[in-house]
Amino acid sequence: MNNLNSTFSALADPTRRSILARLAQGESSVGELARPFDVSLPAISRHLRVLESAALIVRERRGKHRVCRLDARAMVGASLWLDFYSRFWSESFDRLDKHLKQTRQLKPGKGSSNANTKKR
Amino acid sequence: MNNLNSTFSALADPTRRSILARLAQGESSVGELARPFDVSLPAISRHLRVLESAALIVRERRGKHRVCRLDARAMVGASLWLDFYSRFWSESFDRLDKHLKQTRQLKPGKGSSNANTKKR
DNA sequence: TATTCATTTAACCGATATGTTATCTAACCT
DNA sequence: AGGTTAGATAACATATCGGTTAAATGAATA
Structure with missing residues (x-):
């Protein structure tokens, strides 16, 4: 929705x-999808319904x-968000970092860098 | 967790x-965060607790x-996933597409291309 | 046509999520 | 100390979630 x-x-x-991880490797039937899990088939069926109404998979009678297939377009949307x-x-982290360096006269470099501030 | x-x-x-959208523009107090919403303060307080335990924000007594600040590292993790x-x-969509072109001798180009198969 | 196979739907149950109001708690201000 | 302000916590109601078993559906097959 x-x-x-x-x-x-x-x-x-x-x-x-x-x-979804399983479906990333290729399409699969409901039964195949259910096999590795320790829950009943109806439970899996409901999970699939949730995935379908989130447009993360498509189902097709064959x-x-x-048969279920991954449709990762919704994932792309979420990823962009x-x-x-x-x-x-x-x-803003970079701005803060810069500001701190300026105001507190830190040596630039190792000390205040952060692996997660890299631009992507 | x-x-x-x-x-x-x-x-x-x-x-x-x-x-989170509000916090992307800068840190904010709980009251400020709550103002635009039509729910009680305790409700917001609980949302903040959820966000904090998901490590999406950090809180600091001032x-x-x-004061709450965004911490987008967890978002990076989710985005990578x-x-x-x-x-x-x-x-795999590309492979399928290629396969179909080969086996069905489609003219390459417009007909079977799909906006969502672009490599990123 | 009756049977079987693959899956969904129905009915139910306990756990969790979200919201409310009323009651703390902690810091600040006279 | 006593009062006010900013939030958190408690106690409770209601809705949704994820699971179960039993029954229904729909296509393939004997």
């Missing part, structure tokens, strides 16, 4: 993330089976 | 995403106020 809402809440469940904030954050 | 779990479920709530799957997906 609502894009980010449903995307993030679908991704919040580890079983669903595992299912004969007696129902995250990137926007990360960038905003790291820029 | 568990990284992706808590990150994604913290991000699944629109109020919390709004709070006199009578408690998403990127991995998106890339995997678009590559």
Whole structure:
């Protein structure tokens, strides 16, 4: 439904993330997807419904089976959202860092650098 | 706690995403953060606790106020996770596309291209 | 057509999430 | 000390989530 809402809440469940991991390697039927998990088939079926309504997978009837495929477009959307904030954050972090260096006369370099402030 | 779990479920709530949006523009006190929302202060306080335990914000007592700052490192982690799957997906999409072109002798170009298969 | 296989839907249950109001707690100000 | 301000915590109601078992659906097959 609502894009980010449903995307993030679908991704919040580890079983669903595992299912997506499996689907990243290729399409799969419901039964195959369920096998590695220790939960009932209806439970998996519901996870798949959640993933589908978050547009993270597509399902297609193929004969007696129902085949699921990953559709990562929603992930791209979520990733862009995250990137926007990360960038905003790291820029303000850089500004703060610079400000501290200026005002406190720190030696530039190792001491105040942070692995996560790299621009991407 | 568990990284992706808590990150994604913290991000699944629109109020919390709004709070993060506000914090991307700079630190803010709890009261300031609460003002634009139509919910009680305790509700906001709990949202902030969720964000803090997902390591998306840090809080610091400053006199009578408690100031919140964005910490986007967890977002970077989530974004990398998403990127991995998106890339995997678009590559296999490309393979499929190529395969179809080869086997069905489609004219390369417009017809079978898809805006979402671009490599990033 | 009856049976079987693959999966979904229904009905239910306990745990968790989100919101509310009322009650602390901690820092600041006379 | 006593009062005010800024937030957190407690106690509670309600909704949603994730799981279960039992029953229904829909396509393939004997």
